[in-house]
Structures are given as structure tokens and as C-alpha cells.
Amino acid sequence: MVTPLVQFPAPYPAARMRRVRRTPALRAMVAENTLSPADFIWPVFLMEGRDEETPVPSMPGVVRRTVDRIGAAAREAQALGIPAICLFPYTSMEARTSDCAMAWDSDNLTNRAIREIKDACPDIAVMTDIAxxxxxxxxxxxxxxxxxxxxxxxxxxxxKMALAQAEAGADILGPSDMMDGRIGAIRGALESEGHRDVAILSYAAKFASAFYGPFRDAVGASAALKGDKKTYQIDPGNGDEAMRCVARDLAEGADMVMVKPGMPYLDVCRRVKDGFGVPTFAYQVSGEYAMLQAAAQNGWLKGEAVMMESLLAFKRAGCDGILTYYAPAAARLLNG
Structure with missing residues (x-):
């Protein structure tokens, strides 16, 4: 529970709330929440090929990279003070199968990229997607x-997918599938196979949202998807159910938890942080990013200002960190 504020003791004009807003120095002194590059995890898309980058049309400013370019991205993140990169592979329809065997292939895009990053920047934390x-x-x-x-x-x-990623050198596994019991099964397998130090950042409160569309374009899933995901992702109206899902995943061995999407679910972020006191993250998903970028490109919003305001909202809601496509741009701005 949030402790209610005591009634402000002094009447106007003894109390003038504007006094501490008067200058940048005063505002900085009383800021309740601030941003740092260390708050960000940078989601990066992978693709087959060599020495290429391809723009994602529905996500202005975001590209897919070939694995040989992921080391440069890791060095960029490290130079900016971003502590972690999260990897997402683009897979063509021709490469997809009903048995999904590529998911745990040691030479798939994600596992090759993990090794590439660890060779280039051993200190960068590598997060993966499990689904x-x-x-x-x-x-x-x-x-x-x-x-x-x-x-x-x-x-x-x-x-099997989790073990392959752990073997490749992943630091953080991100189960995003929302299947029941998957955290306990993955944690048990990691323990038994000697990967005791690999962390799990569970997508514990993942909602059946309409904000995922551009991401599905980025990983090649839009054309593939048959039906919807409402039988395993949380109904957008169900905050209490989200809390039960978080409690379950923590009980099964998750080290950190995530709320996804982010901005439409800031209330859930706050409830999770207040209710469990664990490392809590939000994913500022592709639809959130795309709509802000589109408005900025059309001159309807000030791009840098709304970028920073949107990210600060997550900190105010109790988040310890944010997965955001804005990570490099926001870090550059914060670093001056």
C-alpha cells in the first residue's frame, strides 16, 4: 500500500508550491524520480545475412541487424551506459515449422548473437526472448x-529453448509466452544443468494487447499469426489476475518480473512494485513507440520531450527499468 500523504500544514501564501520550481537547480534538487541510461534494456532485432541493416517500416528509427553487426550495437550500448540488450530474431515464413525446432538450435540467430556480443562486450548483459x-x-x-x-x-x-540460450551465454532469460508452469520448469532445468546463475526476467503480467502489431512485423510474425492470443495472455481488464500471475512466477523461481505493455498498464506496474517489492520492469512496446514516433515525425508532438516524459512515467509508477526502443536516443540525451 502507498502511504497517504499528510495534509500540507501551511496555508497560502506561507506555502507557495512554485518556490521550488523556479529554477532548473531547484527543480533538480526536489525531483522525486529521475532517469539514467542504466534504467534501460535495449531491444534489438536480428536477421540472417551479412553486414546489413534493414529498417522496420512500422517502427521509425528501428532496424533489423545481421549477427555480424550486433557486436557494434553492444559496443554502442556500453559506451552510452546501457547495461543490457534484449535479442529478438526475424524469421521468414519459409524457415518456420510446426515443430519449431529452430528455437533450440545452438546456431540459430539468437544463440549466435549471444556469442557475438559476449566476444565483443563481455560486460553487457544479454537478455533473450523465450517463446x-x-x-x-x-x-x-x-x-x-x-x-x-x-x-x-x-x-x-x-x-529446451532456455537451455540452449543459457549454453550460448545468456545472462537473463525472458519467458514471454505466458504458458502455465513454464517458470518452474525452466528454473528446475537451469539448476539441474548447472546454469544456476542465469536470471529469469519473467513476462509475468503480459496482456492480450493491440499494441504489439509493429513488433510482429519486425519478427515476421504478422503474416504467420492465425487467430489471437487471448487464451494465454491476460485480458486487458484484469488487474487482479495479473497480480496472481506475478505471484505464481515469483513462487516458481523468477528473479525479476515484467509488465507488458507499459504505458497503458502503469497502474499494474505500481501494484506489482508495491505488492511484491521485487525488481519490476515494463516493456514500452512497439505500438507505444510507433505512435509517439509517428506523431513526432508529423510535427504533432515534440519528439524528445515525449520520449523522456513517457520513460519517466515508468519510474514514477515504480519500475526499476524499462525495455525501450528509445534506449540509445534517450541515453544520448541524458549523457548530454
């Missing part, structure tokens, strides 16, 4: 059987 949608011919986060996304068989595949 079958980049590899699934159906575009779903789990196996589809007779029109249904099945839970337990999917969890077995996610465990």
Missing part, C-alpha cells in the same frame, strides 16, 4: 493442436 512465435508456422507462442495452443507440450519446448 515459439518467431519459429512457429502458426505464429503462436506455443504449439497449436486441433486449433488450440497447448500448454504442457509447449513448456517442454520452452525448456
Amino acid at each position: 515459439l512465435d518467431p519459429y512457429n508456422i502458426d505464429g503462436q507462442d506455443g504449439y497449436v493442436r486441433d486449433g488450440d495452443v497447448v500448454n504442457d507440450e509447449t513448456v517442454e519446448a520452452l525448456v
Whole structure:
């Protein structure tokens, strides 16, 4: 629970709230929340090929990179003070299968990129995504059987995927699938296979949102997706259910938790932080980023100002960090 503020004791004009807003120095002294590059995780998209970058049309300013260019991105992040990169692979329809076997291939895009980053910048934390949608011919986060996304068989595949990423050198695993029981299964496998120090940042409160569209373009899932994801992602109206999901994932061995999307669910961010007191992250998802970028490019909003205001909102809501496509631009601004 948030402790209620005591009634302000002095009447106007003894109390003038504007006194401490008068100059930049005074405003800085009384700032309740601030941003740092250390607050950011930078989501980066991968693609096959060599020495290439391809823009993502629905996400202005975001590109897909070939693995040989991911080391340069890691060095850029390190120079800016960004502590972590999160990897997402683009997979063509031709490479997708019903068994999703590429998900745990040691030479898939993600696992090659992990090794590339660790060679280039050993101190950068590498986070991965654990879900079958980049590899699934159906575009779903789990196996589809007779029109249904099945839970337990999917969890077995996610465990194999997690172990392959841990073997490649990932520091943080990000199960984003929302299957029941996957955190406990992954944690148990990591312990038994000697990966005890690999952290899990669980997408514990992931909602069945309309804000994911540009991301699905970026990873090649838009054309693949059949149906929706409402049987395993949380209904947007259900805050209490989100809290139960967070409690479950923490009980199963998650080290950190995430709320996704971010800005439409700031109330959930605050409830999670106040209720559990654990490292709490939000994902400023592709749709949030795209709509701010589009408005800025059209001159309807001041781009840098809304970028920083949107990121600060997560800190005010209790988040310890933010996954954001703005990470490099915001870090550059913060670094002056």
C-alpha cells in the first residue's frame, strides 16, 4: 500500500508550491524520480545475412541487424551506459515449422548473437526472448493442436529453448509466452544443468494487447499469426489476475518480473512494485513507440520531450527499468 500523504500544514501564501520550481537547480534538487541510461534494456532485432541493416517500416528509427553487426550495437550500448540488450530474431515464413525446432538450435540467430556480443562486450548483459512465435508456422507462442495452443507440450519446448540460450551465454532469460508452469520448469532445468546463475526476467503480467502489431512485423510474425492470443495472455481488464500471475512466477523461481505493455498498464506496474517489492520492469512496446514516433515525425508532438516524459512515467509508477526502443536516443540525451 502507498502511504497517504499528510495534509500540507501551511496555508497560502506561507506555502507557495512554485518556490521550488523556479529554477532548473531547484527543480533538480526536489525531483522525486529521475532517469539514467542504466534504467534501460535495449531491444534489438536480428536477421540472417551479412553486414546489413534493414529498417522496420512500422517502427521509425528501428532496424533489423545481421549477427555480424550486433557486436557494434553492444559496443554502442556500453559506451552510452546501457547495461543490457534484449535479442529478438526475424524469421521468414519459409524457415518456420510446426515443430519449431529452430528455437533450440545452438546456431540459430539468437544463440549466435549471444556469442557475438559476449566476444565483443563481455560486460553487457544479454537478455533473450523465450517463446515459439518467431519459429512457429502458426505464429503462436506455443504449439497449436486441433486449433488450440497447448500448454504442457509447449513448456517442454520452452525448456529446451532456455537451455540452449543459457549454453550460448545468456545472462537473463525472458519467458514471454505466458504458458502455465513454464517458470518452474525452466528454473528446475537451469539448476539441474548447472546454469544456476542465469536470471529469469519473467513476462509475468503480459496482456492480450493491440499494441504489439509493429513488433510482429519486425519478427515476421504478422503474416504467420492465425487467430489471437487471448487464451494465454491476460485480458486487458484484469488487474487482479495479473497480480496472481506475478505471484505464481515469483513462487516458481523468477528473479525479476515484467509488465507488458507499459504505458497503458502503469497502474499494474505500481501494484506489482508495491505488492511484491521485487525488481519490476515494463516493456514500452512497439505500438507505444510507433505512435509517439509517428506523431513526432508529423510535427504533432515534440519528439524528445515525449520520449523522456513517457520513460519517466515508468519510474514514477515504480519500475526499476524499462525495455525501450528509445534506449540509445534517450541515453544520448541524458549523457548530454
